[in-house]
Amino acid sequence: xxEHTHDHGRDHPHDAPLTDIQLRVKALESLLTDKGLVDxxxxxxLIDTYETKVGPRNGAMVVARAWADxxxxxxxxxxxxxxxxxxxxxxRQGEDMVALENTAMVHNLVVCTLCSCYPWSVLGLPPVxxxxxxxxxxxxxxxxxxxxxxGVELPDDVEVRVWDSTAELRYLxxxxxxxxxxxxxxxxxAALVTRNAMIGTxxxxxxxxxx
Amino acid sequence: xxxxxxxxxxxxxxxxxxxxxxxxFHEPWEGRVFALNNAMGAWRKWSIDTSRFAKEVxxxxxxxxxxxxxxxxxxxxxxxxxxxxxTREELDRRRDRPPKAAPxxxxxxxxxxxxxxxxxxxxxxxxxxxPPQFKVGDQVAARKIQPLGHTRIPRYxxxxxxxxxxxxxxxxxxxxxxxxxxxxPQHVYSVWFTAKELWGSAASPNDRVYVDLWDDYLDLA
Numbered sequence: 001x002x003e004h005t006h007d008h009g010r011d012h013p014h015d016a017p018l019t020d021i022q023l024r025v026k027a028l029e030s031l032l033t034d035k036g037l038v039d040x041x042x043x044x045x046l047i048d049t050y051e052t053k054v055g056p057r058n059g060a061m062v063v064a065r066a067w068a069d070x071x072x073x074x075x076x077x078x079x080x081x082x083x084x085x086x087x088x089x090x091x092r093q094g095e096d097m098v099a100l101e102n103t104a105m106v107h108n109l110v111v112c113t114l115c116s117c118y119p120w121s122v123l124g125l126p127p128v129x130x131x132x133x134x135x136x137x138x139x140x141x142x143x144x145x146x147x148x149x150x151g152v153e154l155p156d157d158v159e160v161r162v163w164d165s166t167a168e169l170r171y172l173x174x175x176x177x178x179x180x181x182x183x184x185x186x187x188x189x190a191a192l193v194t195r196n197a198m199i200g201t202x203x204x205x206x207x208x209x210x211x
Numbered sequence: 212x213x214x215x216x217x218x219x220x221x222x223x224x225x226x227x228x229x230x231x232x233x234x235x236f237h238e239p240w241e242g243r244v245f246a247l248n249n250a251m252g253a254w255r256k257w258s259i260d261t262s263r264f265a266k267e268v269x270x271x272x273x274x275x276x277x278x279x280x281x282x283x284x285x286x287x288x289x290x291x292x293x294x295x296x297x298t299r300e301e302l303d304r305r306r307d308r309p310p311k312a313a314p315x316x317x318x319x320x321x322x323x324x325x326x327x328x329x330x331x332x333x334x335x336x337x338x339x340x341x342p343p344q345f346k347v348g349d350q351v352a353a354r355k356i357q358p359l360g361h362t363r364i365p366r367y368x369x370x371x372x373x374x375x376x377x378x379x380x381x382x383x384x385x386x387x388x389x390x391x392x393x394x395x396p397q398h399v400y401s402v403w404f405t406a407k408e409l410w411g412s413a414a415s416p417n418d419r420v421y422v423d424l425w426d427d428y429l430d431l432a
Contacts (some may be wrong), residue, residue: 009374010298018307021240021281021284022238022240023307024284024288024305025240025243025244025247025284026240026243026307026308027302027304027305027307028287028288028302029243029247029310030290030292030306030308030309030310031297031301032236032247032250032251032296032297033310033311033313034310034311034313035296035297035313035316036313036314036315036316036319037250037251037254037296037316037319038250038251038319038320039315039319039321039322040310040314040321041321041322041323042246042250042315042319042322043243043246043247044225044246044322045248045322045325046245046246046249046250046325046329047243047245047246047284048243049235049326049329050235050245051235051236051242053392054329055235066419069392069398073273084274090298090330090332091329091331091332092326092329092330092331095335096335096336096379098379098401104230111219111369113217113218113219113220113365114216114218114263114363114365115216115263115266116279123362124235125235125245126228127230127233128228128230128233128237128279129228129229131279131410132227132228133218133221133275134223134224134226134227135225135227135287136219137218137220137221137224138227139219139221140219140226140367140409140420141220141221141367141409141410143418144336144415144418146227149226149227150227150229151432154274156417157417158415158417159419160415160417160418160419161403161418161419161420161421162418162419162420162421163401163420163421164219164365164420164421164422164423165422165423166364166365166422166424167335167363167379167382167399168336168382168399168422169337169379169399169401169423169424170241171420185428196336
């Protein structure tokens with residue numbers, strides 16, 4: 001280690017020098033703030049929106065309602081943008097939505113091979129794995145292999161449909177409703193729906209089932 | 212461009228690594244980069260197409276080494292210089308110092324406008340009465356083209372035959388829009404390709420890939 005005898009690690013955050021990337025971002029923010037182009041309060045509000053307000057709970061409420069209300073489900077599959085807007089989930093990266101229904105015979109899986117397009121208005125910002133090279137490269141050529149890594153094993157006769165989000169359409173998978181959920185409320189149903197189930201890398205488990 | 216970003220079908224990146232209970236932002240700087248991109252995008256000096264292209268031109272070896280928000284920062288820095296918001300010299304003079312208290316300019320995004328800004332339905336879809344070139348059920352071939360600029364036709368479908376699944380309506384054409392050559396509105400379709408058509412006879416006979424493609428990417432097969 002030579003001259004560098006003690007670790008400027010995470011246990012001394014106030015003494016630690018900024019990393020190169022931290023310095024670049026801080027300097028850029030100061031530069032743009034000095035010029036009156038941005039301000040702290042605006043940046044804080046943008047971050048807070050996606051950290052606390054917009055996330056996969058929105059999508060889970062859409063799925064729960066579609067399970068419980070067949071006319072909503074029909075509207076969702078016909079015009080997802082309008083049906084989702086009915087629930088108040090509108091906005092950035094959700095301007096034009098398409099819902100894809102998973103059934104016993106068809107399994108839908110969503111990817112963006114070219115960047116990381118993702119339906120922010122219903123799922124929030126994408127997880128790292130969705131943006132990663134392994135997922136972007138393999139989802140289209142080896143969807144069953146990718147699904148297996150997520151613990152989803154599909155019989156050969158199930159059709160896998162991979163949706164590559166190359167345009168401004170954003171896709172939400174409507175997962176299959178698990179058995180044993182007949183008496184549940186909308187909130188209880190929504191609590192079962194995971195983010196991955198709405199991307200297509202998971203199925204929704206019945207209540208009490210092992211993960 | 213045939214860039215490193217066009218990853219569909221590549222080998223060698225290994226398994227998909229999933230982090231349990233992942234935070235929205237892993238470090239505060241990621242959130243700042245996300246917010247700076249949005250706040251500067253609100254000046255409307257560039258489109259989402261231009262912004263995507265700004266990340267695609269990152270040299271391939273740097274692109275692969277960079278994290279998602281590092282690419283956003285790289286693209287944003289270049290767009291800011293290109294559009295005259297800042298100079299390269301200002302950018303290179305990186306110093307860790309607090310910002311001066313400057314008044315926010317009148318065109319800037321304000322905190323109170325953030326909810327409205329984020330709920331705006333921005334216009335990638337347009338109302339231009341452009342007739343569709345194809346109809347649902349048509350057999351089509353994705354064009355074998357090698358655009359040097361921004362494009363949204365992935366390499367893995369070029370020259371391959373598919374079927375029009377649905378017509379999504381009329382949208383801005385990213386290839387021209389990204390480089391300031393106009394919106395060239397046209398229809399976007401979901402086009403499905405069999406896995407065998409894309410990847411060969413060893414692929415699963417029951418699998419399909421659906422890709423959203425514009426009129427200008429397609430011919431009748």
